[in-house]
Each structure stands twice: as C-alpha cells, then as structure tokens.
Amino acid sequence: MEIGIIGSGNIGSILAGYLTKLGHHVAIANSRGPETLTEVAAKTGASPATVEAAARAKDLIIIAIPQKAMLKLPVEILSVSEAVIVDAGNYYPSRDGKITDIKNGLTDSEWTAKVIGHAVVKAFNNIVAPSLADKAVPAESSNRVALSVAGNDQDQKQIVMQLVDEIGFDAIDGGLLSESWRQQPGEPAYCQDLDREKLKAALQQSDISKRAENLAVADEIAKPYL
Structure with missing residues (x-):
C-alpha cells in the first residue's frame, strides 16, 4: 500500500518502521x-515528505499528532481523500486546550473527523510507545497484546485490523467511532497491554458517567510528560 504518516514522534516513527518492513x-x-x-528515515526506511504529500497517500493515512495540531492539517487535501484515515492520537486538555465539542460529548476521533471533513478509524492510541516498539509477536504467540480498532465503516476497520495483526498484535473490533471513548485516556482499556479477552472485558467495564472524571485523572498524571 501507499501509506502516509503525519507525525514523526514515537508512535508515528514506530509504525513507519513496521510498515516499511511489511513492504x-x-x-x-x-x-x-x-x-x-x-534520522527517522534512516531508522525506519520511510521517505521524508511534507505534510501535504503524506496527506495525498492513496491507500492509508495515519495521523499521529496532538489534538491541538489537528487544526493545522491540510483539510482541503484530507477531506477529499479516498484513503483510509487512521487517528492514532489522544486528547489531553492540559496540552491541547479545552475543546468544547469533546467536552460536550464527542469522542476524540469524532472531533478529528469533524475537523478534517473525512471519516476516520481510531487505532494505535491505546498502547504506549515502548510496548508498541517491543511487544509485537507472531500470531501464534500466546502472550499477544491486543489493540482496539473503532470506526463506522466495517471495510475500513478490517483493513486497519489486518495491519494490526501483520505488525504483531491482536486486533479487536472496538465498535462505532462513538464508542471509541472506551479506549481513550483514563479508561480501563487504555495503555494496559491486555490480551484479546481482557481488552474486550476492559472496554465493556468503561462507565460513560465517569468519562470526564477519568480523563481529568489521566490528564493530571500525564502532565509532566506532555
């Protein structure tokens, strides 16, 4: 596939390395x-590009940037893209500022989709970078970490879930994009390195009445690292 990754931080760079190795x-x-x-290109095998060029990738685009940076994306390119667009980011108010739509109930990725004018799939957000880098294992392994993939288009989700599997993690269907709050910061499924069954259980343990409280706790914990 022709893949564009917007964001060269830990998650974006790690995914670039995996995906180039897959061909x-x-x-x-x-x-x-x-x-x-x-340096990133030498380490991962990916080609350095402008944001506009990465946004023109024909098959898959992965956005791995802070929520506040979404407003600077080339919406005129992304909104008409025929590629599957993956949102791998997470909203932290202390870093990204107050976003009214999210405070009023939109999930992180529903807001991203609204900003760029294009459907997105939520994936690769509920794993910390060291685990993403070090815990990929073959499909037959018994200790495989699972990742949740949420989105409204089943075909697009299947493409992303297949990539997750090829990279070295189990992929589970996290439901519609409106349900992706279950894999956001502060929730039981967030960055816990769970296997398939435990991740499914963790997603269901989430209590929407505690969503704002859980995010506030997660934001406070993350402040020193943001």
Missing part, C-alpha cells in the same frame, strides 16, 4: 519539514 511504501511527515526527518 509498504511509507511517506512520513511532521510540521517542521522533511529536512528534519533524515
């Missing part, structure tokens, strides 16, 4: 420009 053509971009991506 995909990967362009990686950040807000500082392709000239700053020499």
Whole structure:
C-alpha cells in the first residue's frame, strides 16, 4: 500500500518502521519539514515528505499528532481523500486546550473527523510507545497484546485490523467511532497491554458517567510528560 504518516514522534516513527518492513511504501511527515526527518528515515526506511504529500497517500493515512495540531492539517487535501484515515492520537486538555465539542460529548476521533471533513478509524492510541516498539509477536504467540480498532465503516476497520495483526498484535473490533471513548485516556482499556479477552472485558467495564472524571485523572498524571 501507499501509506502516509503525519507525525514523526514515537508512535508515528514506530509504525513507519513496521510498515516499511511489511513492504509498504511509507511517506512520513511532521510540521517542521522533511529536512528534519533524515534520522527517522534512516531508522525506519520511510521517505521524508511534507505534510501535504503524506496527506495525498492513496491507500492509508495515519495521523499521529496532538489534538491541538489537528487544526493545522491540510483539510482541503484530507477531506477529499479516498484513503483510509487512521487517528492514532489522544486528547489531553492540559496540552491541547479545552475543546468544547469533546467536552460536550464527542469522542476524540469524532472531533478529528469533524475537523478534517473525512471519516476516520481510531487505532494505535491505546498502547504506549515502548510496548508498541517491543511487544509485537507472531500470531501464534500466546502472550499477544491486543489493540482496539473503532470506526463506522466495517471495510475500513478490517483493513486497519489486518495491519494490526501483520505488525504483531491482536486486533479487536472496538465498535462505532462513538464508542471509541472506551479506549481513550483514563479508561480501563487504555495503555494496559491486555490480551484479546481482557481488552474486550476492559472496554465493556468503561462507565460513560465517569468519562470526564477519568480523563481529568489521566490528564493530571500525564502532565509532566506532555
């Protein structure tokens, strides 16, 4: 596939390495420009690109940037894209500022979809970078970590779930995008390195009445690292 990754931080760079090893053509971009991506390109095999070029990838686009940076994306390109677009980000108010739509009930990724004018699939957000880098194992392994994939289009979800499996993790269907709050910061399914059955259980343990409280706790814990 032709894949664009917007965001060259830990998650974006790790995914770039996996996907190039699988034989995909990967362009990686950040807000500082392709000239700053020499080291990332050498490490991952991905091609440095502008954000606009990565946004034109024909098959898959992964957005792995802070929520506040979504407003600077080339919406005129992304909104008309025929690619599957994956949102791998998470909303932290202390970093991203207060977003009224999210406070009023939209999930992180429903807000992202609204901003870019394109459907998204939520994936790769509920695992910390060290685990993503180190815990990929073959399908037959008994200790495989599972990742949740949420979205409204079943075909798009299947494409992403297959990639998750090929990278080295079990993929489970996290339901509609409106349900993706269950894999957001502060929830039982967030960054716990759970296997398939435990992740399914954790997603169901989430209590929507505690969503705002859980996010506030997670935000406070994350503040020193953001």
